[in-house]
Amino acid sequence: xxxxxxxxxxxxxxxxxWAASTITFFIPRISPKNPIRERFAALARTGGFxxxxxxxxxxxxxxxxxxxxxxxxxxxxxxxxxxxFDLGISLNQYPKTVAELIMESLPWTITLLLVTTVLSFxxxxxxxxxxxxxxxxAWLRAIATPFVLLQGVPPVLLGILLLxxxxxxxxxxxxxxxxxxxxxxxxxFSFFLDVVKHQIMPALSLTLGFIGGWVLSMRGMGVTxxxxxxxxxxxxxxxxxxxxxRDYYLRNALLPQVTGLALALGGLVFAGLLVEGLYGLPGxxxxxxxxxxxxxxxxxxxxxxxxxxxxxxxxxxxELLYPLLDPRIRES
Amino acid sequence: xxxxxxxxxxxxxPSKLTLMLRYLRRNKSMVFGLLILLFLVGFTVIGLLTVxxxxxYPLSVRGKQExxxxxxxGTDFFGRDMLAAMVVGMWQTALIGVLAGGLGTLIGVVLGFxxxxxxxxxxxxxxxICQILTPIPAFLIQVVLAGSLDKRSVTxxxxxxxxxxxxxxxxxxxxxxxxxxxxxxxxxxxxxxxGVGDLGIIFGEILPNLLPFIVAAFVGQVFVAVFGSFYxxxxxxxxxxxxxxxxxxxxAQGQSAFFNGWWWWPIWPSLAMVLILSSLALINxxxxxxxxxxxxxxx
Numbered sequence: 001x002x003x004x005x006x007x008x009x010x011x012x013x014x015x016x017x018w019a020a021s022t023i024t025f026f027i028p029r030i031s032p033k034n035p036i037r038e039r040f041a042a043l044a045r046t047g048g049f050x051x052x053x054x055x056x057x058x059x060x061x062x063x064x065x066x067x068x069x070x071x072x073x074x075x076x077x078x079x080x081x082x083x084x085f086d087l088g089i090s091l092n093q094y095p096k097t098v099a100e101l102i103m104e105s106l107p108w109t110i111t112l113l114l115v116t117t118v119l120s121f122x123x124x125x126x127x128x129x130x131x132x133x134x135x136x137x138a139w140l141r142a143i144a145t146p147f148v149l150l151q152g153v154p155p156v157l158l159g160i161l162l163l164x165x166x167x168x169x170x171x172x173x174x175x176x177x178x179x180x181x182x183x184x185x186x187x188x189f190s191f192f193l194d195v196v197k198h199q200i201m202p203a204l205s206l207t208l209g210f211i212g213g214w215v216l217s218m219r220g221m222g223v224t225x226x227x228x229x230x231x232x233x234x235x236x237x238x239x240x241x242x243x244x245x246r247d248y249y250l251r252n253a254l255l256p257q258v259t260g261l262a263l264a265l266g267g268l269v270f271a272g273l274l275v276e277g278l279y280g281l282p283g284x285x286x287x288x289x290x291x292x293x294x295x296x297x298x299x300x301x302x303x304x305x306x307x308x309x310x311x312x313x314x315x316x317x318x319e320l321l322y323p324l325l326d327p328r329i330r331e332s
Numbered sequence: 333x334x335x336x337x338x339x340x341x342x343x344x345x346p347s348k349l350t351l352m353l354r355y356l357r358r359n360k361s362m363v364f365g366l367l368i369l370l371f372l373v374g375f376t377v378i379g380l381l382t383v384x385x386x387x388x389y390p391l392s393v394r395g396k397q398e399x400x401x402x403x404x405x406g407t408d409f410f411g412r413d414m415l416a417a418m419v420v421g422m423w424q425t426a427l428i429g430v431l432a433g434g435l436g437t438l439i440g441v442v443l444g445f446x447x448x449x450x451x452x453x454x455x456x457x458x459x460x461i462c463q464i465l466t467p468i469p470a471f472l473i474q475v476v477l478a479g480s481l482d483k484r485s486v487t488x489x490x491x492x493x494x495x496x497x498x499x500x501x502x503x504x505x506x507x508x509x510x511x512x513x514x515x516x517x518x519x520x521x522x523x524x525x526x527g528v529g530d531l532g533i534i535f536g537e538i539l540p541n542l543l544p545f546i547v548a549a550f551v552g553q554v555f556v557a558v559f560g561s562f563y564x565x566x567x568x569x570x571x572x573x574x575x576x577x578x579x580x581x582x583x584a585q586g587q588s589a590f591f592n593g594w595w596w597w598p599i600w601p602s603l604a605m606v607l608i609l610s611s612l613a614l615i616n617x618x619x620x621x622x623x624x625x626x627x628x629x630x631x
């Protein structure tokens with residue numbers, strides 16, 4: 001890939017990040033709702049201070065966050081602060097910054113999403129490839145069908161159904177949270193087992209939910225590739241079926257799937273956040289849930305912006321790494 | 333010569349209905365999706381005629397009742413009759429889906445046509461905006477948007493509006509690429525040479541040929557809209573009083589329904605949503621097969 005192409009993609013990435021941050025800047029500001037006033041009005045209702053004090057607090061907050069400056073100036077301050085990864089301060093957990101909150105919860109989210117995305121990508125693509133492979137045994141091809149049927153169902157719904165059957169009816173697995181109540185987190189093996197036990201159902205709902213999409217697109221891809229001349233040629237050459245499947249069929253069908261993975265990332269991450277919220281796991285999803293419940297606006301915007309930037313960056317990275325996977329692009 | 337004339341009538345074309353049924357037999361996902369949809373529509377229509385829709389709102393019946401003869405699906409913590417809530421929720425989901433899906437498709441068709449047919453700066457602008465917005469996860473921007481609205485003023489219609497604001501890019505790009513390929517076809521050139529104006533070509537020549545793609549885009553958009561509004565409401569960003577499926581699940585989660593043993597509260601809306609979304613996804617797959625003949629080779 002030429003240097004020009006790389007620079008082009010990086011410029012595109014900057015443009016996407018700029019668009020995302022501009023949207024998250026202007027949407028809340030054109031809305032008639034004043035987040036800070038709203039937040040303190042809620043506090044004032046639950047008791048604590050008089051409305052007169054509230055006006056003072058709101059005014060001091062506005063100066064502190066620069067909300068009394070002209071909009072354009074605010075906008076440039078905002079873009080500059082995002083470039084420094086300064087996403088503001090949580091109103092709800094006051095001295096903590098939004099960046100700190102994200103960093104604390106990120107390891108949980110990354111682990112869960114990485115494991116489930118890789119699992120579902122591998123299983124889904126294998127199932128999809130087999131489903132389109134005419135020489136595969138019928139029972140093997142039939143496994144793909146239920147996943148195709150569930151393809152449109154978001155993981156959070158599967159999560160509720162799993163909670164009902166595995167957690168509520170059969171009482172096999174815990175109903176939520178990161179570890180059993182009363183257990184003190186430490187580095188012991190029993191604590192690790194306890195955590196894993198609590199992660200099974202969330203991971204299962206995400207994996208099962210993601211597989212269908214891969215099965216479907218891989219099956220479509222596989223059908224197209226079977227008609228290709230090089231597959232026919234390999235068959236007539238008398239190559240063993242497994243060799244054709246692996247080297248001629250799977251390898252070529254997989255390439256567009258990698259691009260598909262990059263495109264699907266945003267949806268996968270969001271599905272992951274909802275599942276985390278459902279099970280009360282200490283990841284980004286629960287932080288987002290809590291922020292929405294308590295009108296902690298800077299946290300909501302910060303998480304949204306953070307995920308948008310991460311997803312857009314990963315997409316560009318995949319695109320730049322693509323030539324490593326596909327020799328045809330590398331050499332041209 | 334005479335023998336040919338005699339044998340000709342025996343090669344009768346099967347009637348259109350038989351052809352359609354034959355096609356549907358091959359397009360299984362379409363049939364399956366339509367059957368589920370038919371069931372859901374039946375449930376909603378019969379429900380709206382027989383159930384008191386007021387019972388779908390809080391404090392209308394005794395709360396926390398298990399499913400029984402009086403309340404076949406039980407009642408929730410806040411005193412909604414779950415059966416009535418399902419009926420009203422289904423109707424509202426359909427409303428959001430059709431409104432937002434229709435609007436998104438309409439925007440997509442108009443922008444796609446302008447972009448592809450007139451080309452130039454307009455095309456570059458529309459295409460560029462679509463490409464920059466596409467990698468931004470729409471759900472997240474919707475969360476910002478819905479979160480910035482005053483919670484009391486959120487209605488079914490604002491939900492539809494929020495969903496549609498970020499769901500017009502995909503149909504725009506699809507319609508654009510189809511118009512681009514179609515405007516180079518011979519029948520368009522013939523129409524141009526015979527002096528048909530731009531509007532005449534768009535509405536008389538291109539649009540009718542695009543109908544399968546527009547219908548497919550519409551089904552896709554309905555799916556996106558239902559999905560998006562579900563995600564927002566399950567996060568507690570929907571119109572909280574309305575019995576939307578996502579709202580009910582969110583409320584049940586907030587009251588730890590499973591811990592307290594009220595399993596029926598989150599289960600019905602979840603099952604309903606599974607049925608709605610898989611039926612739309614299956615019809616979507618079936619539409620793909622019709623609009624995109626490449627996939628049709630699969631049988």
